[in-house]
Amino acid sequence: MSDDAYGQLLAASIQHLELLKARGLRHVAVQPQTLAALAAPIAAAARAASPSIRPAPVPAPASRPTQAPISAPVVAAARPPAPVARPVSSPVAAPPPPLAAVLTAPPVSPTPALPKAEAFAALRARALTCIRCPHLASSRRQVVFGVGDINARLMFVGEAPGADEDVQGEPFVGRAGELLTKMIIGMGLTRATVYIGNVLKCRPDTPGQPSGNRKPTTAEMQTCLPYLQEQIDLIQPQVLVALGSTAMEGLVGHPVAISKIRGQWQSYRGIPLMPTFHPAYVLRNQAMAIKRQVWEDLLAAMEHLALPISEKQRNYFLKP
Numbered sequence: 001m002s003d004d005a006y007g008q009l010l011a012a013s014i015q016h017l018e019l020l021k022a023r024g025l026r027h028v029a030v031q032p033q034t035l036a037a038l039a040a041p042i043a044a045a046a047r048a049a050s051p052s053i054r055p056a057p058v059p060a061p062a063s064r065p066t067q068a069p070i071s072a073p074v075v076a077a078a079r080p081p082a083p084v085a086r087p088v089s090s091p092v093a094a095p096p097p098p099l100a101a102v103l104t105a106p107p108v109s110p111t112p113a114l115p116k117a118e119a120f121a122a123l124r125a126r127a128l129t130c131i132r133c134p135h136l137a138s139s140r141r142q143v144v145f146g147v148g149d150i151n152a153r154l155m156f157v158g159e160a161p162g163a164d165e166d167v168q169g170e171p172f173v174g175r176a177g178e179l180l181t182k183m184i185i186g187m188g189l190t191r192a193t194v195y196i197g198n199v200l201k202c203r204p205d206t207p208g209q210p211s212g213n214r215k216p217t218t219a220e221m222q223t224c225l226p227y228l229q230e231q232i233d234l235i236q237p238q239v240l241v242a243l244g245s246t247a248m249e250g251l252v253g254h255p256v257a258i259s260k261i262r263g264q265w266q267s268y269r270g271i272p273l274m275p276t277f278h279p280a281y282v283l284r285n286q287a288m289a290i291k292r293q294v295w296e297d298l299l300a301a302m303e304h305l306a307l308p309i310s311e312k313q314r315n316y317f318l319k320p
C-alpha cells in the first residue's frame with residue numbers, strides 16, 4: 001500500500017473512531033492481525049528513517065480533484081436544430097426558472113501531462129481507494145467507478161450504485177440496468193460503445209437495514225462529484241444523458257423536478273446534456289406515455305450525434 005493510501009486510511013480510521021467515541025462507544029473489537037497490519041508501515045518507515053529514529057510523519061492525504069465552481073446558470077434550450085459538435089444552449093426571453101440552472105464550467109483536463117488512457121486509469125485508481133466519505137467507504141463492498149468506452153460519444157449519468165452494483169462493481173446491472181441496456185441497444189449501440197457512470201461512486205449505506213437502497217444525499221454527491229467531472233472532462237462525450245432527478249440534483253447541486261426539464265437540452269461543462277427519467281421510474285410506472293417520453297429524449301440524443309434512425313425506431317411506443 002502506498003504512503004498516501006496508508007495515510008488516508010489512517011485518517012479515516014481515526015475520524016471513524018472519534019465518531020464512535022462521540023456516540024458513547026468506549027471499546028471496539030480489533031483482530032490482532034489487523035493491528036499488526038496497521039503497525040507494519042510505521043515500523044518499516046521507522047527503519048528507513050535517519051539514525052535519529054524519529055517516527056515517520058503521517059503522509060498528507062492525496063491531492064484531490066478540484067471541483068469546478070457550480071454557479072454559472074444555463075438556460076434550458078430548445079432541441080438543437082441540427083447535429084453539431086458542441087453546446088446547444090441559447091438564451092430565452094423568459095426569466096430562467098430555478099430548475100434550469102445547470103453547471104457549465106468549461107472543461108478542464110486535470111491531468112494534461114498524461115495520455116488519456118493513463119489519466120483515466122490514474123483517476124480510477126484514485127477513486128478505488130477513496131475514503132472521503134468514511135461512512136460509505138466502510139460500508140461499501142467496492143467503489144463502482146464506471147463502465148464503457150473512454151472514447152464514447154455518448155455518456156449516461158446515474159445517481160449511485162445500488163445493492164446489485166455494489167456486489168458486481170458495475171453501474172446499472174440490476175433490473176433498471178437491464179432496461180437501460182435495452183434502451184442503449186434500441187439506439188443501435190451497446191454498453192461497450194457508450195460510457196455509464198454515476199454521480200456517487202459508493203453505495204449509500206443503509207445502517208440498520210439488511211437490504212434496500214437509499215437516495216444519496218446532496219452532500220454525498222457533492223463530495224464525490226469531482227470524480228465524475230474528471231471522467232467527463234477526460235472522455236469529452238458529445239452528449240450526456242442524465243438519468244433521473246437525483247442524478248440531475250447531483251450535477252446541479254440542488255433538487256430538480258425531472259418531469260419539468262426532461263426532454264430539454266441543458267449544458268454541463270460545455271457538453272449538451274439531455275435529462276430524462278431514470279429507468280427505475282419507467283419500471284415502476286410502466287405507462288406507455290412515460291416510455292415514449294424517455295425514448296423521445298434518446299431520439300434527440302441520437303439526432304444530436306447524427307446516428308441513423310430507422311422508421312421503426314422513430315415509432316417505438318407510439319400507438320398503432
Ligand code: SF4
Nearest residue numbers: 130132133201202224
Ligand atoms: S462516494 Fe465518492 S467521494 Fe465518497 S468515498 Fe466513495 S468514491 Fe470517495
